[in-house]
Amino acid sequence: MNDPHPxxxxxxxxxxNIPVGYHSLSSDEAHAELVRTGENIIFHIHRDRxxxxxxxxxxxxxxxxLMGAAGVSLYVGQWVSGGVIIIMILLSAILDFVNSYxxxxxxxxxxxxxxxxxxxxxxxxxxxxxxxxxxxGDLILLRAGxxxxxxxxxxxxxxxxxxxxxxxxxSFPIGKEPFAGTxxxxxxEELRPDVPHALFMGTSVVSxxxxxxxMKTGTHAEYGRIAARLDTADLDTSFDRGIRSFSFFIMRLxxxxxxxxxxxxxxxxxxxxxxxxxxAIAIAVGLTPELLPVVMTVTLSRGSLKMAEKHVVVRHxxxxxxxxxxxxxxxxxxxxxxxDRITLVQCTDPWGRASDMVFEAAYVSSSFHTARTTPxxxxxxxxxxxxxxxxxxxxxxxxxxxRKRGSIVYDRGSERVLVTKGAPExxxxxxxxxxxxxxxxxxxxxxxxxxxxxYERLSSEGFRVLAVADRRLAQDTTREYSRDTEYxxxxxxxxxxxxxxxxxxxxxxxxxxxxxxxxxxxxGDSELLTERVCRDxxxxxxxVMTGAEVAAMTDELLAIAVQEMTIFARVxxxxxxxVVMALRAAGETVxxxxxxxxxAPALKAADIGISVNNAVDVAKETADIILLTKSLxxxxxxxxxxxxxFENTMKYVRMGFSSNFGNMVSMMAASAFLPFxxxxxxxxxxNNFLYDxxxxxxxxxxxxEEDVRRPLSWDIGSIKRYMLVFGLISSxxxxxxxxxxxxxxxxxxxxxxxxWFIESIMTQVLVIYVIRTRGLPxxxxxxxxxxxxxxxxxxxxxxxxxxxxxxAHAGFVPLPAGILAAIVGITFxxxxxxxxxxxxxxxxxxxxLVRN
Numbered sequence: 001m002n003d004p005h006p007x008x009x010x011x012x013x014x015x016x017n018i019p020v021g022y023h024s025l026s027s028d029e030a031h032a033e034l035v036r037t038g039e040n041i042i043f044h045i046h047r048d049r050x051x052x053x054x055x056x057x058x059x060x061x062x063x064x065x066l067m068g069a070a071g072v073s074l075y076v077g078q079w080v081s082g083g084v085i086i087i088m089i090l091l092s093a094i095l096d097f098v099n100s101y102x103x104x105x106x107x108x109x110x111x112x113x114x115x116x117x118x119x120x121x122x123x124x125x126x127x128x129x130x131x132x133x134x135x136x137g138d139l140i141l142l143r144a145g146x147x148x149x150x151x152x153x154x155x156x157x158x159x160x161x162x163x164x165x166x167x168x169x170x171s172f173p174i175g176k177e178p179f180a181g182t183x184x185x186x187x188x189e190e191l192r193p194d195v196p197h198a199l200f201m202g203t204s205v206v207s208x209x210x211x212x213x214x215m216k217t218g219t220h221a222e223y224g225r226i227a228a229r230l231d232t233a234d235l236d237t238s239f240d241r242g243i244r245s246f247s248f249f250i251m252r253l254x255x256x257x258x259x260x261x262x263x264x265x266x267x268x269x270x271x272x273x274x275x276x277x278x279x280a281i282a283i284a285v286g287l288t289p290e291l292l293p294v295v296m297t298v299t300l301s302r303g304s305l306k307m308a309e310k311h312v313v314v315r316h317x318x319x320x321x322x323x324x325x326x327x328x329x330x331x332x333x334x335x336x337x338x339x340d341r342i343t344l345v346q347c348t349d350p351w352g353r354a355s356d357m358v359f360e361a362a363y364v365s366s367s368f369h370t371a372r373t374t375p376x377x378x379x380x381x382x383x384x385x386x387x388x389x390x391x392x393x394x395x396x397x398x399x400x401x402x403r404k405r406g407s408i409v410y411d412r413g414s415e416r417v418l419v420t421k422g423a424p425e426x427x428x429x430x431x432x433x434x435x436x437x438x439x440x441x442x443x444x445x446x447x448x449x450x451x452x453x454x455y456e457r458l459s460s461e462g463f464r465v466l467a468v469a470d471r472r473l474a475q476d477t478t479r480e481y482s483r484d485t486e487y488x489x490x491x492x493x494x495x496x497x498x499x500x501x502x503x504x505x506x507x508x509x510x511x512x513x514x515x516x517x518x519x520x521x522x523x524g525d526s527e528l529l530t531e532r533v534c535r536d537x538x539x540x541x542x543x544v545m546t547g548a549e550v551a552a553m554t555d556e557l558l559a560i561a562v563q564e565m566t567i568f569a570r571v572x573x574x575x576x577x578x579v580v581m582a583l584r585a586a587g588e589t590v591x592x593x594x595x596x597x598x599x600a601p602a603l604k605a606a607d608i609g610i611s612v613n614n615a616v617d618v619a620k621e622t623a624d625i626i627l628l629t630k631s632l633x634x635x636x637x638x639x640x641x642x643x644x645x646f647e648n649t650m651k652y653v654r655m656g657f658s659s660n661f662g663n664m665v666s667m668m669a670a671s672a673f674l675p676f677x678x679x680x681x682x683x684x685x686x687n688n689f690l691y692d693x694x695x696x697x698x699x700x701x702x703x704x705e706e707d708v709r710r711p712l713s714w715d716i717g718s719i720k721r722y723m724l725v726f727g728l729i730s731s732x733x734x735x736x737x738x739x740x741x742x743x744x745x746x747x748x749x750x751x752x753x754x755x756w757f758i759e760s761i762m763t764q765v766l767v768i769y770v771i772r773t774r775g776l777p778x779x780x781x782x783x784x785x786x787x788x789x790x791x792x793x794x795x796x797x798x799x800x801x802x803x804x805x806x807x808a809h810a811g812f813v814p815l816p817a818g819i820l821a822a823i824v825g826i827t828f829x830x831x832x833x834x835x836x837x838x839x840x841x842x843x844x845x846x847x848x849l850v851r852n
Contacts (some may be wrong), residue, residue: 013014015061018139019155021183021210022183024120024122024124025138026122027137030137032137033136033137034135037202039133039610039786040131040133040218041218042201042373054094054213058089064707067089086576088606092610101693110254112835113814118131118146118149119140119146120141121138121139121646122138122470122634130455131149134149134217134630135564136214136215136217137213138154138213138567139211140211142209142484143205143208143209145204147202147204148199148200148202150201150223151198151223152198153179153197153213153215154177154179154193154198154199155210156181157176157178157209158208158210158212159209160175160177160209161174161204161206161208161374161375162205162206163203163205164345165334165596166589167596167597168193168598175500177196177400178197178210195298199575201224201597202597207374216702222597223550225599226597226598227467233580242590245716246719249716258391261343261683270586284374287572296499297348299648299699300317300321300645301317302700303320304320307637307777309476310587311627311628312628313626313628314614315623315624315625315626320609320646321623321642321649322607323591323638324643325589325607325711326517326591326607326608326639327518327588327590328517328519328588328590329512329519329592329593330590330592330593330602331519331632332596333525333533334525334629335612336522336630337505338501340499341499341502342375342549343500344380345496347493347494347496348446348454348493348494349437349492349770350453350494351531352436352437352457357435357491358492358494359542361419361468361492362380362468363386364388364408364420366380367386368410369406376464376466376497377546380495382734391410391412392410392411392412393409393617395408396409397585397593402761403426403483403738405420405422405423405486407481407486409485415472415475416472416474417472417487418472418486420468420486421495424452427467427489428452428455428491430487433488433490433491435490435492436492452847460528461528462498462531462533463532464497465496466492466494467491467493467494468492468495470492471485471486471490473592476755499529499682501533503631504632508635509539510631511632511636514709515636515640515708515709515710515711516709516710517682517711519539520562521539522568522576522708523567524547524569524571524598526570527546527567528715530544535590541566541567542565542566543564544565545561545565545567546568546569546570546571546573546722550571551818553621555578555582558579558582559758560583562583563583563586568593572598573602574601575599575602577605578601579603580592580602584606584607589607589608590607591606591635592605592606592609593611593627594610594613594619595611599619600622603623608625610626611623611625613627614626624769638707643703643708643711645699646697647703647712651768651771652695653719654719655695655768655772656724658722658730660688661723662731662799663730663760663764665731666678666731667679669735674738674742676748678752678753678756680810686801687757687760690765690794690798691765694765694768695790696790697786697787700789702784711715722820722841725837726771729837730767730830733763733826733829737759737823740822747818747819750812750813753811754814754815755819755823757801757812757816758815759826761829762823763827763830766791766827768783768791769837770831770834770838771804771838802814802815
């Protein structure tokens, strides 16, 4: 435990302003304590050196697979194919590194804005010191607006209210009162947010002033304890798992196909062992989507730039893909769904009727309050203005935590009035009379019970409630009053306060639900207040679970229960993390939006952590995405952009893998029956390169609206089915081409290989117009101009290659117009069949989803 030495705290007072039994540390004592306990730093931002960070970009299953393919190609002398693959790998890693580095620079610039000093008594003299030098035993001067730099206890204070939302999620400030025991060197009980004298690092003073004794600093503070839990390996996200599964699938399939092709050609004879090996390796390289890392990185980089225009900073490129796959958004309430601004909602008499009398009394009280005003006072004054010229303040009886109320005495004409505001459970019992529009009468047990019911009704609707009472005083020369005057009070009614929902919250919730994203609220605030906010924004509440209920469940039971719940209230940071982990265990892709200390574990546990620019540094460092505006509307835009990015990536995967698979199956079959290789290894690699080149424009392609309406994920089963359907259709038309070229036109060797090369390029490249949309090509969803240009350019290149000077070295020969016309005709029929197959495929997939 990081507890101060008794000598650093006990002893005689060194200043009349310091409570007896405590003293401020001297500079030498503070330095010695700093050496003993270490700096008051709770989160070390770890940054790899640029070279190490760049090398880590290669630690990807897909890139490792491609590096293996490049190594084999170079080993057997295929310098062109090996070089092309290496260029693709380097390009992908460089783009990813540059984008990540820029994002980290933005995040560091945001983090640098955090408050870094505290006002400390050293040698009994107030001075500003860096927060990292605060030590146990220090006495911290607190005032409104100050950030509390460590954990400790309040030893002296007046009207201290603290905003603990960063730690607990509570939207309303919490009153704190000085420690009433004898001076101590360490707390006799564990510091908890609900302890009246406990103060915590990272929270802030809303009103009042006081003196705090530091008990724990650095990683021993509650803030530090939470941050220390973040120093663990990152969990795999749904995107990580999907790309790894896909890479292993490709690897297994490639190994099987290479083995089969090599054995068939080696046993058949007529082809040398070396040529058989080179042909098999070319097939493996042809099957591998070597451009996928580049397509993914370019697509993600383009998506991050678009999101930056919408005030969203993407710290990790993969987060955009996870955005697209998000099925559940877990978020805190304060500042996300609400304005994070306390507002007076209504003033009622004890029977629940609107009362101007209550507002007038509350307004005068808050306006004349000259001690430290609270956010509730400000909310009353901001509700609507009243003319105070007819009122004259006489005296003030400040709020204290024993009475839980404060009073103002004022004159209005010939009347002198005492107005008291305070906690209803205390103030109701201090009243003997009640006044409403019907007059004044005795507050009997029935009336008191009715008033309590009204207070409980307002509380049950999620309001923070203050009671208001007054008392007529004798108008004499007395100008000073004490708390002893607060008797025989007349109950007027209640003021109800609320942190109102953002005006955009309702529309944003409906927008997210239209995108099939389930919203769950995880908050440290009460379930009643949270339910009220959900009702106001139109978020249907299916179930409510408290932190105590979460703590009582096993992980297995919690993974079942969380799916039916909408609200998780009064939860601790550990419980927030457990809820997120349970949602992931239930198969959800979880995004978590939070900005407080208490949100950091959940941010790390989520598939995608989302924070805001004014969040605490730990939350921002843990998050994958930082919003410059804390709004669900921004998230809705981000999810849409993520899904567009994901869908354009999947277009490449579906088209490239099914086409490559079909071509490789055709080559395997043809090589078993033809007396020559159906395509030379060099031709296979040129084919693969040209096809990949045609796909480089996919990041710019338009995406159908229906593809944005649902979460997207790496569904390996769907990819396999797609590969089999469209790959085998491609193979059927390859066989048709074989028959036409070999049997009908009687082509051999170079002419046959050239004809199939052209047919393969045309079918692979032009089918993009069929596969890129679920609708009719060019009718509803038009491709981007870049896609049109690259695809047509590649087809043109394929047609002219046989006429180029180097063509003979690669085994190409010019073909007559009749053969080219036949290839064009086969391609046209293939595109029609592919369109029909696409419609049938999506119809079957839709019925599969319904059954599941």
